[in-house]
Amino acid sequence: MPRMRAYLTRAGYSSLLSAVPPDILGVAREIYVKALNAAVPLAVVAEYGSGEISGELLPGELTGCSNYSVMLFSLGRKIDDIIDRCFADGEPLRALLFDSWASESVEVLACGVDEGLRNARGDGTMRFAPGYSGFDIRKNADWLSMIAGRASFSVDVAVDRDTGIITPRKSIICMIGWKN
């Protein structure tokens, strides 16, 4: 679960909760609970050996590792639908708050798994996602295929090959390389 402070800071409010107008705080809490109930968190970690990923699929920052965790995190499609509906219904504040909550939540989810993996496996690279450091964002599609290929269940996440955009929107595809 994301912290209130982080969620509201992401929405553009003060990092001091006491400085957020009480009415907004009330709405923010209500949306937090609704969003929490609507989210269907998904975390998939696919393991690959050093010989299994190479060339264009591997960013320069991650070369030389002994193995890799390719990961997918998502909150599901319902959150996207709610955000869209809020905008359509003329409730942009609510839409913004849902969006901020979801952005923060999917990051918290990723951080939690990241921390667990590092505790278990020791020294690793930074968590790297396509789109960073000149690595083509459209590689999201290839990494998703790698993840789906190792998953024992169907993954309801898609990537537009032309733009690299992931749907549902509140999803992260990323990779960590392990030194040992």
Add this chain to the structure above:
Amino acid sequence: MISRDEFKRAARERTIIIDGAYGTGFFDMGLGGVPSEVLNLEHPDKVETLHRAYVEAGCDLLLTNTFGGNRFKLEENSLEDKIGEIHAAAVDIARRAAGAAPGRRILVFGDISSTGRLPRPSGDGSFEECRRVYAEQASLLLEAGCDGLIVETMTDIKEMKSALIAIREISADVPLIAQMSFDESGSTLTGASIEVFAAVANDLEVDALGMNCLIGPEGMLGNLRRLAPLTNCLLSVEPNAGDPYFDGQKTAYGIDAAAFSLYAEEFVEAGASLIGGCCGTNSDYIKAIAAMLRGVVPASVRRRAVTCRQSLASRTSVHDIGQGFTVIGERINPTGKKLLRESMRSGELGVMLDEASAQAREGAHVLDVNFGVEKFFSEDGIRDAFVALDRATPLPLSIDVQSLDFLEAAMSEYPGRPLVNSSACDERSLSRKLPLLKKYGGIMILLAMESEISDNPDGRLEAVSRAIDRARQFGLSGDRFVVDPLVLSYGAGFDHKVTLEVIRLCVERGIHTIAGLSNLSHGMPNRSGINAAFLSMAIDCGLSGAIMNSGDSVVMQTFFGATLLKTGKLDEVAAGEEMDPLVEALLSGRSKVVDAMVDEKLSAGAPPIEVSQDFLGSAMELVGDLYEAKKIFLPHILFAAETAFPVFDRLNAMMTGEGASRGRVLLATVEGDIHDIGKNILATVLRAGGFDVIDIGKNVPADKIVNCAKEHAPDIVGLSAMMTTTVGRVSEVAESLRDAGLNVIVISGGASMNAELAGMYGVGYADNSSGALSLCKELMGRAS
């Protein structure tokens, strides 16, 4: 046991997560029918299971299952012989659960709460009884190996004070948390405000100050923000999971674990170092809080020290010395006043209470209480006087008592933070009085003299400085004192300019001064003029307050004018509100005045029933309105009702046939519920409202209520249920009454009842005694 410093260090390392509710947890395990404390002996495994759930959820501090384990509470179930076993087992169980988390240090705090027999005037218990009962429970918990103690869910400031003093008598070193239950407005049931609580508890060596129960996190957050600037103690909160409601099958609470946890960061931001849950919470709530606070910087690290106000407190209100000029009414002093002397010595305290009311009306902020020649009084007489004043006036008191025994009696009987008038600065005087100040709390007036009065200002100030140094060595900070610069008789040749200079020197050092004004003009003509002139000069020098005659309009007008000219602010005399004379007489317990007013009506030809209902009854309704508006509190309404009873009885005896009573009400607390304070209050209020009340007690089975209803043929049956686990009994009783073919109206109340629930059960509902009185009148009106 850990040290108090270790406890505070732990709060700097992380926000300490306290556990959640136990009562509802036991109920969910099917163990709702027995007192929780018995489970320590009969089902230790179940108690440990609940403790372990909280440990696994991430709690850092477990409370022992001893909430209702004090001797008075155990006596209600004839369990007092097992008090030692119960506490030893409770600590042992909690310790085992705490030890089940390797690598974590889980603290075990002994849980202490109300005795159920509130000390006078809120109840009929005594301060000393409460102190003994708490001392026993605290000793048992500490002997069994608790790390610290928590006194929680307290509603009465005097009972809280008795617990804290008892604990500190046993151990100066045990970490101690003190929590009261405030409503959304920041008041407890018996009227203590957050400010009163802080003023009182700050003096009593408490490590953490806080609040629990009664309201959910939203309301508690506002209350916490009020408390935070008033104390340097750690702050603790344990809200309920919102308001209770009926979900169709069982009582549930309005806020789920996720929503509850959203307040955790705000609590920390507002200063809370300890956070847990109360009614309706379970391990899911604690887990959610722990998750939400992972990595959050603890409040103890971020909080800045506050400068505590020099607040005097009564049971219900505070007055800050140094925030405007303090008028201390001097007239509760029998010297030279025959009527007052006789009244105070005889124990019939009406004249004293009249003086209290009059001075409040005149605009006094504090009342000085002096008994003149004390050898004519007994300790009980001193106690009775302070209890009567506690009931009758909301103003803080200045205890002007010289005998050490009587001073201790007065300080222990006083519920708030008194002004202690006074001590000279010499070692002998201080060694006698500082221990009392440390033990019972308060602000002391230091007379600017040792064995002799210096005739120069520096000499007087040096005496004060030495005294404050001595007090610091004794563990009392400088803000526990104000200074009397010594106003001496002008007629006897003393130089008033020395006094004025002492005031100036004290102001330079940030010390507040309070002077006894009337000494100046002793033996002189035109005393008012002389006193007023000096007061004006003294206010200009920075005098903070004076013990003076608030009825002297010359002096009072001068205080007003001098304060305006000195500060540029209007410090208008806050004269008390004009009150209906009968209401005032009822509230101050002047039964003779009430009798006389009733007799006057009867003599004028009014029939007894009219006097009873339209005169006395209406006045009691006004008392109820004041209670509703939180202008008076529980002890006041009870006192008024006690005053009214005999008069109602007298009027009833004059009436014959119909109309003598508004109706008959049978009252009971339902089976399984041993809470009866609310029901008892209602009985009092209904009787005072002209109803004939049959109170058949607490923990009453449905069949007994039915049988009593058959026997007494009441118009209304009133049922009380405090616990979420017992509200269902209301429905059961209502059904039993219907099944028995009794045509009786059923009404309900209690903390866990609400209108929705009452609607589902097909019974009436009122959320307080005043509302219940109105409801009963309305129902009787409809019935006729």
